[in-house]
Amino acid sequence: MSFRPALILVTVLAAWSAASSAETIKIGVTPGPHAQIFEAVKPVAAKQGLDIQLIEFSDYVVPNAALDAGDIQANSFQNQPYLDNQKADRGYKIESAGLTVNFPIGVYSKKHKSWADVPDGGKISIPNDPTNGGRVLLLLRDKGVIKLKDGVGFKPSVLDITENPKKLKFVEVDAAQAPRSLDDVDAAAINTNYATQAGLDPVKDPILREDPKGPYVNLIAVRSADKDKPWVKILVDSYHTPEVKEFILTKFKGAVLPSW
Template sequence: MRVFNILKATALAAALLAPNVALAADKVKVGVSGGDGEIIWQEVKKVAARDGIDVQVIVFNDYLLPNAALDAGDLDLNAFQHKPFLENQVKTKGYKITAIADTVVSPIGLYSKKVKALAELKDSAQVGIPNDPSNGGRGLLLLAQHGLIKLKEGVGILPRVIDVTDNPKKLKFREIDAAQLARSLDDLDAAVINTNYALQANLKPGRDSIAIETTKDNPYGNVIAAREKDKDNPLYRRVVKAYQDEAIRSFIKTRFDGALLPVW
């Protein structure tokens, strides 16, 4: 009888305490870049919390450390890079990591102080593009996407000026350091400018560009990455679901005014 009463009292105490005891949340460490990436993931953290997930946002101000940390097991996921960058890191570093979800793209745009529409560009107009292979190629792809030029078949994501096969307006390309293109707009008819440099020059992609990348099938979309062995981890898939929630889509569109666009 005494044992029964002790068990009964223990059960009663557990029942009384249960409503006040919170279940431990699943913890996931995510490496992100400072600035916009951190802002978005603080919102994702709130959505994930409703599903019992504690997203621990680890901020990096370096583009090399997040993949090294993920590969080493110091992170569960990271979200800071576009697909070509990840593919290059895997190839050159031998990392066993892979993309598991799409996030956002920072669209590159064509800007001008002399015309307000693509159709107004005159023959032989001088168009600035970044002088590095990755961004220069991206700029040429943008011009091709909007019908200003045609590129050699199968050129991939790194076309060069010599790969231009058709140039109806006979545009004159000036290859300039990406960071200097916004400052060079006065001397050009138009220039392809990365979003980060455009924003520094008070140029907003959604407001000021005369041509901008589309989100559909954009090879420069950013991703959430995981170790290959964890690509189907159910907990990480729940984090992806939190990121791709409609509340996050709406937040990105409102908060960044076209500087970042969701690509899922």
């Protein structure tokens, strides 16, 4: 029985060594699904020596500024069209390290049970950032609600509407405030993370819903200077595991879709 103290000592030293060699990174996320998914990623990454600390941001603007400034090492909240727009506007040296999930955007209403009930001249709130606002306009175009100019790409604006048979009035609001606009408009386009925070069901509640197959898959972003660092591969590989995929499918029941 005399070997036990030595065995305990070896175990303690091994645990201490693993902890001391772990690399710590800060990842910016928005509250809701992105944060919840990364809570499932954290223990997977920890087994590979990567300690993840989550920093929550309440909007879509600050996470890229914080990443570019080096205040965080990665973020997870945006899709490629949004990142491209931010880089073009602000000169960020940021890029995608890997794909994560898709959140089909929905149009919700407290006043109407179906889109057909929305009256002529109805007020529709859409996000005020070019990517998400344009995404909603493309959704409305694809559903036959409006027509847009040819060649508008992924970021059309209300100025690109060529036909609006119902004479809908579009109200642009900050994406995070969209759920609050429901009382004041006939319908509101709301990103999934903000919809779930507001207690909405992104599968059952929308009166219109985006096709989940599209360009709006979310991603993990890192600084261009960091893209080849070993921790980036560990981070992405930890996300792209069967246990994380199972967590997403079980937790969100189709509101959030694994897209890698």
